[in-house]
Amino acid sequence: MTNLILAPIRINQLALANRMIVPAMVTRLSGEDGLVNQAIIDRYTRFSRGEVGLIVVEATAVHQSKSGPLLRLGSDEFIAGHRDLVQRIHDNGPSKAALQIIHFLKIARSGWRQTVDMLSKDEVKAIIQAYGDAAARAREAGYDAVELHMAHAYTLSSFLSAHNKRRDEYGGRSLETRLRVPSEVMLQVRARVGKDYPIGVRFDAEECIKDGYGLNDAKYIALRLAQLGADYVSLSAGGKFEDAKLEPGEAPYPYTGYSGDRTMPPASFQDAPNVYLAAGIKAFFAAQGQTHTKIVTTGKIRTPSDGDAILQAGQADMIGFARALLADPDMPKKARLNREHTIVRCVYGNVCKQLDENFKQVRCGSLWPREFLHAPEAPNDDIAPVWPADGASISAKLNEDGRVRVTWKAAIDPQGVYGYEIFCAVNGGEFQHLSSLLTTNYVDETALAGNAYQYRVRAYDFAGNRSLDSAIAEIVVPAPFAADADVLKVR
Amino acid sequence: MTNLILAPIRINQLALANRMIVPAMVTRLSGEDGLVNQAIIDRYTRFSRGEVGLIVVEATAVHQSKSGPLLRLGSDEFIAGHRDLVQRIHDNGPSKAALQIIHFLKIARSGWRQTVDMLSKDEVKAIIQAYGDAAARAREAGYDAVELHMAHAYTLSSFLSAHNKRRDEYGGRSLETRLRVPSEVMLQVRARVGKDYPIGVRFDAEECIKDGYGLNDAKYIALRLAQLGADYVSLSAGGKFEDAKLEPGEAPYPYTGYSGDRTMPPASFQDAPNVYLAAGIKAFFAAQGQTHTKIVTTGKIRTPSDGDAILQAGQADMIGFARALLADPDMPKKARLNREHTIVRCVYGNVCKQLDENFKQVRCGSLWPREFLHAPEAPNDDIAPVWPADGASISAKLNEDGRVRVTWKAAIDPQGVYGYEIFCAVNGGEFQHLSSLLTTNYVDETALAGNAYQYRVRAYDFAGNRSLDSAIAEIVVPAPFAADADVLKVR
Numbered sequence: 001m002t003n004l005i006l007a008p009i010r011i012n013q014l015a016l017a018n019r020m021i022v023p024a025m026v027t028r029l030s031g032e033d034g035l036v037n038q039a040i041i042d043r044y045t046r047f048s049r050g051e052v053g054l055i056v057v058e059a060t061a062v063h064q065s066k067s068g069p070l071l072r073l074g075s076d077e078f079i080a081g082h083r084d085l086v087q088r089i090h091d092n093g094p095s096k097a098a099l100q101i102i103h104f105l106k107i108a109r110s111g112w113r114q115t116v117d118m119l120s121k122d123e124v125k126a127i128i129q130a131y132g133d134a135a136a137r138a139r140e141a142g143y144d145a146v147e148l149h150m151a152h153a154y155t156l157s158s159f160l161s162a163h164n165k166r167r168d169e170y171g172g173r174s175l176e177t178r179l180r181v182p183s184e185v186m187l188q189v190r191a192r193v194g195k196d197y198p199i200g201v202r203f204d205a206e207e208c209i210k211d212g213y214g215l216n217d218a219k220y221i222a223l224r225l226a227q228l229g230a231d232y233v234s235l236s237a238g239g240k241f242e243d244a245k246l247e248p249g250e251a252p253y254p255y256t257g258y259s260g261d262r263t264m265p266p267a268s269f270q271d272a273p274n275v276y277l278a279a280g281i282k283a284f285f286a287a288q289g290q291t292h293t294k295i296v297t298t299g300k301i302r303t304p305s306d307g308d309a310i311l312q313a314g315q316a317d318m319i320g321f322a323r324a325l326l327a328d329p330d331m332p333k334k335a336r337l338n339r340e341h342t343i344v345r346c347v348y349g350n351v352c353k354q355l356d357e358n359f360k361q362v363r364c365g366s367l368w369p370r371e372f373l374h375a376p377e378a379p380n381d382d383i384a385p386v387w388p389a390d391g392a393s394i395s396a397k398l399n400e401d402g403r404v405r406v407t408w409k410a411a412i413d414p415q416g417v418y419g420y421e422i423f424c425a426v427n428g429g430e431f432q433h434l435s436s437l438l439t440t441n442y443v444d445e446t447a448l449a450g451n452a453y454q455y456r457v458r459a460y461d462f463a464g465n466r467s468l469d470s471a472i473a474e475i476v477v478p479a480p481f482a483a484d485a486d487v488l489k490v491r
Numbered sequence: 492m493t494n495l496i497l498a499p500i501r502i503n504q505l506a507l508a509n510r511m512i513v514p515a516m517v518t519r520l521s522g523e524d525g526l527v528n529q530a531i532i533d534r535y536t537r538f539s540r541g542e543v544g545l546i547v548v549e550a551t552a553v554h555q556s557k558s559g560p561l562l563r564l565g566s567d568e569f570i571a572g573h574r575d576l577v578q579r580i581h582d583n584g585p586s587k588a589a590l591q592i593i594h595f596l597k598i599a600r601s602g603w604r605q606t607v608d609m610l611s612k613d614e615v616k617a618i619i620q621a622y623g624d625a626a627a628r629a630r631e632a633g634y635d636a637v638e639l640h641m642a643h644a645y646t647l648s649s650f651l652s653a654h655n656k657r658r659d660e661y662g663g664r665s666l667e668t669r670l671r672v673p674s675e676v677m678l679q680v681r682a683r684v685g686k687d688y689p690i691g692v693r694f695d696a697e698e699c700i701k702d703g704y705g706l707n708d709a710k711y712i713a714l715r716l717a718q719l720g721a722d723y724v725s726l727s728a729g730g731k732f733e734d735a736k737l738e739p740g741e742a743p744y745p746y747t748g749y750s751g752d753r754t755m756p757p758a759s760f761q762d763a764p765n766v767y768l769a770a771g772i773k774a775f776f777a778a779q780g781q782t783h784t785k786i787v788t789t790g791k792i793r794t795p796s797d798g799d800a801i802l803q804a805g806q807a808d809m810i811g812f813a814r815a816l817l818a819d820p821d822m823p824k825k826a827r828l829n830r831e832h833t834i835v836r837c838v839y840g841n842v843c844k845q846l847d848e849n850f851k852q853v854r855c856g857s858l859w860p861r862e863f864l865h866a867p868e869a870p871n872d873d874i875a876p877v878w879p880a881d882g883a884s885i886s887a888k889l890n891e892d893g894r895v896r897v898t899w900k901a902a903i904d905p906q907g908v909y910g911y912e913i914f915c916a917v918n919g920g921e922f923q924h925l926s927s928l929l930t931t932n933y934v935d936e937t938a939l940a941g942n943a944y945q946y947r948v949r950a951y952d953f954a955g956n957r958s959l960d961s962a963i964a965e966i967v968v969p970a971p972f973a974a975d976a977d978v979l980k981v982r
Contacts, residue, residue, distance in 0.1 A: 162759070169892075173892040173893075173894075174890075174892050174893050174936055175936060175937055175939060176892070176893030176894070176938070176939055176968075177892055177893060179939070208749065209749050210734070210736075210747075210748050210749045210751075210752060211752075211759075212749075212759075213759055214759045214761060214764075215760070215761040216758075216759055216760070216761060216937070217937070220937055220939055223939070223942075224939060224941070227941055243701070243734065243749065245701075256701075258699065258700050258701045258703075258734065258749060258750075259749075260701075261701060261702075267707075268653070268702075268703075268704055268705045268707055268708065269705045269706070269707070270705060270706040270707060270767075270771060273705075276761075276767070280761060287920055287921075288917070288918060288920070289918075399665075401660075401664040401665050401667070401668055402664075402665050402667030402668055403664075403665045403667070426779070427779060427780075429778055429779065430778075445665055445666060446666055446707070446711055447667070448666060448667055448670070448711055448714070448715060449667055450715070450718055451714075477667075
């Protein structure tokens with residue numbers, strides 16, 4: 001079977017080498033000046049060396065005024081830096097580069113926040129204009145595409161929202177009026193960049209808040225964007241202010257509630273919890289005869305294989321990997337070289353998300369060696385890590401609270417060990433990847449009394465070389481119900 | 492293809508006539524005395540005449556003390572009323588009857604609520620005992636099965652919850668300790684009712700709140716319940732206190748937040764949004780060799796056909812229809828008679844949910860005639876409604892806010908018109924059921940500029956007879972962008 005995720009795809013006139021995308025991720029690597037700097041260049045060229053099909057550079061403000069420590073493109077002085085960034089992305093590999101452009105409203109430490117119903121019509125018109133101006137600058141800077149941010153807690157998403165409280169023609173009385181400003185932005189941007197330039201739109205296919213909109217509305221939002229000529233829609237979920245955590249004296253942050261978990265699903269979520277949104281819109285597009293607009297799905301999709309299965313099932317056209325590509329930017333290249341087993345796999349512990357929430361530079365705090373601001377480069381190295389002469393000495397023991405603690409010895413590698421992967425088989429089933437980590441111990445929070453567990457580990461180095469599998473540590477967790485132990489049946 | 496949903500199924504020793512279930516629904520039909528009364532009998536015998544496979548009678552308190560206006564079974568004096576109810580359910584049709592038993596903690600108008608970490612060990616032991624006692628009484632009353640409520644905001648769910656803050660062996664340190672009390676309840680109930688008596692468990696397969704558990708934990712919760720001999724698990728989602736609306740001076744109510752929308756998905760949600768939970772657990776059971784325990788899925792599953800598709804896909808073993816069977820208790824019978832097109836279809840407007848939230852008797856406020864406390868009975872009547880001599884005079888007009896308003900004339904029927912169904916086709920596609928209603932007008936909130944809509948209606952009477960389809964009203968909603976109208980392409 002063809003590996004669809006490695007197949008080229010065309011977005012408008014733009015040819016992509018494969019169907020793997022880095023969705024826009026906040027990095028907090030830029031300063032208050034809003035300029036492209038070396039850290040930004042290092043972050044994005046890394047993805048290009050990893051052969052990502054399309055890199056969507058992080059949300060860049062269309063505002064003319066200062067807008068905090070993030071990239072800006074609100075005036076012409078910012079173009080040069082972006083031109084340099086795009087050039088370097090192109091120089092480092094096959095990746096194409098899109099720029100995500102964003103408008104957001106004011107927010108205060110008091111908890112007050114500006115909402116779309118507070119905007120005058122002139123302010124609304126200025127926002128539409130600012131999107132057009134920024135898109136034109138993105139094209140001038142050499143970006144291969146522009147992506148309009150209409151997702152999460154930001155201005156255009158708030159117009160789309162079922163919580164839009166305006167009563168005029170830009171308001172929440174109907175889906176038509178909620179769509180008005182986003183539609184005018186699409187028209188304005190298209191008029192400014194021309195019909196051959198790829199425009200993507202990222203929006204929430206489900207708000208994931210009380211009385212928010214869901215897939216039923218999202219189908220029609222996507223249809224409108226398609227009818228206005230969007231070349232792709234990239235589907236997110238949640239990330240709203242309405243359920244954000246409120247801390248006295250701190251401005252609310254829109255990814256701190258349940259809806260934020262739906263944007264970046266943590267380990268407690270199943271894999272790919274948001275794919276049904278793409279699948280629903282794709283089926284709707286098929287019924288409506290819409291074939292031009294491509295659909296990007298995102299959210300805890302672990303590997304190229306998992307993404308390929310989604311494409312094969314016809315649920316989406318392209319796969320966005322955010323945290324997975326942050327953890328290992330070489331993922332597409334490893335997939336192309338048929339070395340998917342050497343991918344350093346995101347554990348979805350959301351340390352990156354917490355860094356963002358705490359206004360710190362975003363890095364992979366679970367898997368990258370402590371001192372790295374970016375993912376380690378793969379050196380030329382054919383030598384795999386090995387276990388000590390007496391083996392990994394892996395053991396599994398029961399904690400008093402019923403959790404299983406697995407420990408093993410450090411492996412040895414001339415260029416250094418990067419980390420360990422731990423695999424587990426329950427009740428004699430298949431071994432499955434449980435986690436990846438830098439340490440030599442792991443606590444399995446899900447191990448339950450009455451079941452048999454087998455664990456094994458392997459070490460990997462910076463080049464992706466793997467050690468042999470360790471021996472297997474076995475444990476049957478005893479039933480906590482002494483008198484009724486026979487009720488708990490181990491298969 | 493065999494219609495799986497109409498096929499018999501066995502739960503432990505209990506044979507069900509089909510795979511359609513009424514999940515426990517709050518009715519507020521019982522009084523402060525907690526006794527079975529005529530309204531309760533009328534509500535549940537109606538389902539039996541409709542040929543529902545298994546009726547799960549609403550959550551009944553295991554408490555010995557007063558517990559508000561809901562059914563109780565905390566002492567032997569309540570048995571007689573339940574015995575009468577079961578007898579009448581059996582006398583009225585083929586349905587089997589299960590009783591759902593519940594424990595919940597205290598809550599105050601101040602917003603204060605008791606949580607599981609406030610319970611002494613003796614209180615915990617008393618709760619376990621109370622479940623055993625109530626289950627034994629349910630069996631004595633003649634119920635065909637008992638269902639343990641471990642879902643939503645109630646005591647056993649709060650032990651399972653990732654928010655369980657106890658630090659002892661009943662606490663939140665690990666999934667094992669969170670499972671301890673629910674496991675002891677299972678063991679206690681099984682010891683009291685014997686091994687041949689069917690025990691079901693309803694629990695949340697996803698909490699749908701920030702830092703709640705999800706499907707990953709739910710798989711292991713289901714496995715534990717299966718290992719302890721649960722005959723079915725009935726999967727719900729959400730319904731928690733953690734995101735409930737807070738109103739000064741009112742006790743918080745656990746279905747008022749986003750998680751409550753996931754319990755009873757409103758019209759804005761796609762169909763069957765929670766089926767992936769059942770599908771995930773079913774696949775996990777297959778991998779673990781668990782075949783005894785049946786899986787019930789619920790949540791905005793519209794029709795027997797839709798339920799059958801879920802069963803055919805192997806995503807669940809039985810289908811729970813709550814609001815759909817409230818709207819039309821004759822749904823299973825109509826499916827058996829191949830008259831599914833005569834079902835009065837729930838519109839998921841959640842008027843029933845609002846009645847519950849306002850402490851009012853729960854009825855279908857959208858579809859039942861105003862004066863009915865229960866679903867109308869189908870009389871002997873072969874005469875279908877007809878349109879007036881000059882037709883239904885259906886018309887579709889654009890409101891100034893962009894919504895389409897459809898109006899038509901009342902139909903005529905000698906025994907009275909019950910309601911109308913409206914169907915819509917977008918851009919020349921298939922006609923789809925849009926809504927059912929008692930009035931002769933409808934506002935389509937989703938109609939969008941740049942698209943062509945066709946509407947038609949039909950009337951139905953109390954026997955389910957349908958009028959002919961009305962003529963078709965057509966409207967092309969003009970683009971709101973005068974200068975750019977050509978951008979909005981109608982296919």
